[in-house]
Amino acid sequence: MTEATAKPSAKLKLLDAAMSVIRIKGFSATSVDELCAAAGVTKGAFFHHFKSKDELGVAAADHWSETTSAMFAKAPYHDHADPFERVLAYVALRKDLLAGSLPEFTCVVGTMVQETYETSPAIRDACDRSISAHAETLEADIEAAMRDRHLRPEWTAKSLALHTQVVLQGAFILAKAKGGAEIAAESVDHLSRYLTLLFSPPKVERQS
Amino acid sequence: MTEATAKPSAKLKLLDAAMSVIRIKGFSATSVDELCAAAGVTKGAFFHHFKSKDELGVAAADHWSETTSAMFAKAPYHDHADPFERVLAYVALRKDLLAGSLPEFTCVVGTMVQETYETSPAIRDACDRSISAHAETLEADIEAAMRDRHLRPEWTAKSLALHTQVVLQGAFILAKAKGGAEIAAESVDHLSRYLTLLFSPPKVERQS
Secondary structure, eight states: OOSOSSSOOHHHHHHHHHHHHHHHHOSTTOOHHHHHHHHTOOHHHHHHHOSSHHHHHHHHHHHHHHHHHHHHHHSGGGGOSSHHHHHHHHHHHHHHTSOSOHHHHSOHHHHHHHHHTTTOHHHHHHHHHHHHHHHHHHHHHHHHHHHHTTOOOSSOHHHHHHHHHHHHHHHHHHHHHHTSSHHHHHHHHHHHHHHHHHHSOTTSOOOO | OOSOSSSOOHHHHHHHHHHHHHHHHOSTTOOHHHHHHHHTOOHHHHHHHOSSHHHHHHHHHHHHHHHHHHHHHHSGGGGOSSHHHHHHHHHHHHHHTSOSOHHHHSOHHHHHHHHHTTTOHHHHHHHHHHHHHHHHHHHHHHHHHHHHTTOOOSSOHHHHHHHHHHHHHHHHHHHHHHTSSHHHHHHHHHHHHHHHHHTSOTTSOOOO
16 A cells, blocks of 8 residues: 555556445446546556456456455454354454445445346356355354254355355445445344354253 | 337336346446337437436336335235244245346346445435335234244344345345355245244244
8 A cells, every 4th residue: 555665566556446446336337547547557557457347357356355355364253262152253343344434344246246247257256256265264163163062954054154245245235225334233133143043052041 | 018008108118128137237337228229219218208327227216116016015925824924934935036047036226226325325215215115014024923922132123124135135146146046045044044043932942
């Protein structure tokens, strides 16, 4: 982000600009000219790095994956000793992240795939990789929690991990529709409650 | 839908075309020319009915609300005697509707709001009205089920009704990312399981 380095990368500036602009107005409404203006680079620089806007879209999804996965890898929810507590703490973090303005907390790849799934298979696949790889980071903890609690359910750790992303993506849509995060936060609470119910042995009295 | 009537409405043709085209490529990528071509009407007819593409967007959201609410009002899930069974049967219907091609089963207003929430407040509000009014149709049944089961939970019927829409909207995004409905259907199963857990008295042994 610093301008002081000898060679600030035009590519990185374009990718960071894409993160912002796509979250504000979507992928289709974002022109190459706007991306260049937001990044402060020339159109020549754009086409030096990307053959097309679609290629930028794929790179934006990959960039999103890299930056967010680095953030989640370092987050303190991993520090809980109990795997189920790690899963719950991940969900609590996702609720905490529903802060600031809508473009700040909504999802680049969820937005892009909504518009491009039929028209750009390469972008769709990059968005799928991003969402699915993130969901996979939860699977080991879910599986460990299932073993700890001797659960042998009809659902899989993979399907539950993806379901957390379904709830988050849907929560972003309701946040956008409502112009605020309140309902989204309540949905994340429902997700947390679901996880707690799933992982609570049915015959033990609950503490609520 | 018939061409045999004396005056097929150009407005209705445009709205029906918008339902199809927006679900395929999103709102921003859809041009007025494309809508006219898909509807088989002139650009003059378009601007006779709509001052702008945004005005068409608002009308498309309202049209979506009208057509889908008529369909849901007539659906047989209302026939169950038990209100909780009605809620579960609604969710089962939503799972059954995850059939055919992605543009056939995904949501016009969920797609539009994703792209336009910052740039077109009128479309955003129309999308919110559509999603929220549909969620409201579930509230009375959820409330009756809460009374039947003597639940006094920390969540409200309204928040749970909106959560069902969050899961569905998120499921559509995962369906688009994956190019198919399998994960979406599993998420609707998770929603159904959550509802069952919420409405099951905790100390009664479950039948699973």
